Amino acid sequence: MLSPEDVQKVATLARLKLSTEELQQVSRQLDGILDYVAVLNEVDVSNVEPMAHVADVANAFREDEVRASLPREESLSNAPKTDGKYFLVPQILETA
Amino acid sequence: MEFTPIIGLEVHVQLLTKSKLFCGCANFFNPDNPNVQTCPVCLGLPGSLPVMNREALRLSQKTAMALNLNLAHFTKWDRKQYYYPDLPKAYQISQFDLPFSYDGWVEVVLPSTGEVTRVRLIRAHLEEDAGKNIHDESGRGADSKVDLNRTGTPLLEIVTEPDIRSSEQARVFLEELRLLLRYIEVSDCNMQEGSLRCDANVNLHVQENGEAIPTPIVEVKNLNSFRGVEAAVEYEIKRQSKAWQTDHKRLGEVPKETRGWDAERGLTFAQRGKEDAADYRYFPDPDLVPVITTDEQFDEIRATLCVLPATRRTRYVKELGLSVYDAGVIVDQGREFADYFDEVSTVCGDGKQTANWLTQDVQRELNERKIQIGEFAIPAAVLGSVLQRIVNGDITIKSGRDVFTELLTRTDDGKNVSVESVDSIIANKGLGKEQDTGKIDAAIQTVIDNERNAKAVEDVRSGKHQAVGPLIGQVMRDLKGADPGSVRQMIIDKLMS
Numbered sequence: 187m188l189s190p191e192d193v194q195k196v197a198t199l200a201r202l203k204l205s206t207e208e209l210q211q212v213s214r215q216l217d218g219i220l221d222y223v224a225v226l227n228e229v230d231v232s233n234v235e236p237m238a239h240v241a242d243v244a245n246a247f248r249e250d251e252v253r254a255s256l257p258r259e260e261s262l263s264n265a266p267k268t269d270g271k272y273f274l275v276p277q278i279l280e281t282a
Numbered sequence: 283m284e285f286t287p288i289i290g291l292e293v294h295v296q297l298l299t300k301s302k303l304f305c306g307c308a309n310f311f312n313p314d315n316p317n318v319q320t321c322p323v324c325l326g327l328p329g330s331l332p333v334m335n336r337e338a339l340r341l342s343q344k345t346a347m348a349l350n351l352n353l354a355h356f357t358k359w360d361r362k363q364y365y366y367p368d369l370p371k372a373y374q375i376s377q378f379d380l381p382f383s384y385d386g387w388v389e390v391v392l393p394s395t396g397e398v399t400r401v402r403l404i405r406a407h408l409e410e411d412a413g414k415n416i417h418d419e420s421g422r423g424a425d426s427k428v429d430l431n432r433t434g435t436p437l438l439e440i441v442t443e444p445d446i447r448s449s450e451q452a453r454v455f456l457e458e459l460r461l462l463l464r465y466i467e468v469s470d471c472n473m474q475e476g477s478l479r480c481d482a483n484v485n486l487h488v489q490e491n492g493e494a495i496p497t498p499i500v501e502v503k504n505l506n507s508f509r510g511v512e513a514a515v516e517y518e519i520k521r522q523s524k525a526w527q528t529d530h531k532r533l534g535e536v537p538k539e540t541r542g543w544d545a546e547r548g549l550t551f552a553q554r555g556k557e558d559a560a561d562y563r564y565f566p567d568p569d570l571v572p573v574i575t576t577d578e579q580f581d582e583i584r585a586t587l588c589v590l591p592a593t594r595r596t597r598y599v600k601e602l603g604l605s606v607y608d609a610g611v612i613v614d615q616g617r618e619f620a621d622y623f624d625e626v627s628t629v630c631g632d633g634k635q636t637a638n639w640l641t642q643d644v645q646r647e648l649n650e651r652k653i654q655i656g657e658f659a660i661p662a663a664v665l666g667s668v669l670q671r672i673v674n675g676d677i678t679i680k681s682g683r684d685v686f687t688e689l690l691t692r693t694d695d696g697k698n699v700s701v702e703s704v705d706s707i708i709a710n711k712g713l714g715k716e717q718d719t720g721k722i723d724a725a726i727q728t729v730i731d732n733e734r735n736a737k738a739v740e741d742v743r744s745g746k747h748q749a750v751g752p753l754i755g756q757v758m759r760d761l762k763g764a765d766p767g768s769v770r771q772m773i774i775d776k777l778m779s
Binding site for chain 1: 301319320322323334336337366380381415418423425428429430566568572573574
């Protein structure tokens with residue numbers, strides 16, 4: 187069972203603000219999902235190597251070559267706020 | 283109060299690739315033109331896919347070899363959740379449980395005691411750098427500016443065991459690491475530009491009633507100079523020992539604290555944590571496939587390593603007979619200087635003579651001209667040829683200096699100099715040491731017969747050998763080049779017989 191604290195923590199990390207009702211509802215739903223996938227615990231995997239990737243592929247590289255970047259105007263074009271040179275974001279507090 | 287400082291460092295090094303780690307944007311420091319080195323991949327736009335830069339991994343593996351790290355044949359990349367505007371994907375591609383290298387060490391010598399110490403490394407892994415946030419310093423709460431030119435730059439993270447016991451050792455470790463990385467040409471380690479950055483984890487083991495009590499660990503960030511690392515660690519040691527005396531807080535009794543270093547005021551200050559509940563939630567990045575490297579591929583990379591600084595110091599002392607100090611001076615100048623030294627000493631066959639010339643005559647010229655050895659106009663083979671003649675006794679050290687000066691005069695005029703230039707300078711200036719004893723004998727006779735020298739000759743005959751000096755000088759001038767020791771002996775023999 188997920189505790190309301192667990193759900194609240196996950197919500198905070200995902201930047202979601204949940205009301206008390208939503209918290210309870212989401213808790214129930216998450217529990218249902220976890221129960222559903224718990225069936226996988228019955229599979230014996232003691233002889234199975236841990237998988238790093240679903241595709242059985244390794245060593246996909248590109249050579250160290252420079253390609254054209256986007257013009258600045260285009261890079262900034264989706265930003266909610268810019269000064270024409272930088273992305274602008276609400277002040278980030280770093281010092282105490 | 284008795285305590286031992288316990289220090290571990292986390293060093294971030296930008297790799298010298300042409301392009302970024304996962305896209306083709308240029309990798310170079312360009313703060314005056316923000317946001318011109320970005321593309322859908324490093325902007326984190328939906329639908330874009332990262333592809334690993336082969337050279338970045340090769341440079342990483344090369345570094346691991348130089349740091350005595352074990353290399354993994356199988357390695358993979360993971361997502362580290364990171365919610366901050368300088369990395370717009372909201373995660374950093376890094377390595378979690380299977381880094382490409384682990385368990386290494388670097389040996390450093392403490393200048394104050396000469397003690398040789400080994401700092402163990404836990405691991406080195408390859409990740410992407412974040413962009414740069416520029417904060418409003420006015421305190422009026424204006425927006426922060428974000429420059430994503432640096433986002434996605436290949437970054438090597440090197441983590442030490444908490445083996446460091448003093449601020450001096452922390453500084454020397456970082457200096458040695460930088461020298462080594464520059465020797466193997468994987469990074470320029472330019473600290474002003476942020477290509478080498480360091481965080482320090484510091485706490486104390488306080489001795490109390492026969493027990494070593496660990497104090498809370500503090501992470502000091504933003505150490506971007508050697509002096510900064512040393513001063514910040516020293517400051518933390520003092521601050522934490524005072525804190526212990528007032529609050530007696532042990533490790534685990536308070537959350538881990540992150541502090542910044544204010545270089546101007548010379549103190550550390552508490553920083554607000556980035557994530558209230560630091561929870562990186564690593565998981566394998568499905569956009570990148572694992573990398574498998576064979577022993578043959580490792581051997582190919584190993585073959586590109588040069589002789590490392592520590593090995594060179596030892597060789598200079600043991601094989602060439604240099605003092606530990608001189609060996610250090612030469613090696614610490616950097617790879618180009620040490621390579622130049624190697625070539626000159628191989629040509630002339632005398633390491634000590636080479637060391638004297640390089641640390642004095644050559645170094646002085648470099649300083650006066652404000653240039654690096656790579657820009658020095660006398661090729662190593664030519665200087666080696668001058669020194670070889672001194673070592674062989676063909677010319678005197680003084681004549682060697684004249685040749686050196688003349689070579690520089692020629693290069694200053696824009697001419698190239700070669701071994702033939704050395705031959706012609708010696709011939710034109712008559713600097714060759716006179717080997718013909720008949721000629722030397724005749725020159726001595728002329729000086730003795732000179733009326734003006736009658737007094738000096740008489741003095742030498744009556745046993746005042748110090749009077750021979752001026753006579754040697756005159757003979758030497760007449761001969762232009764001769765061995766002063768043998769001239770002295772010949773004059774005395776002649777006058778005393």
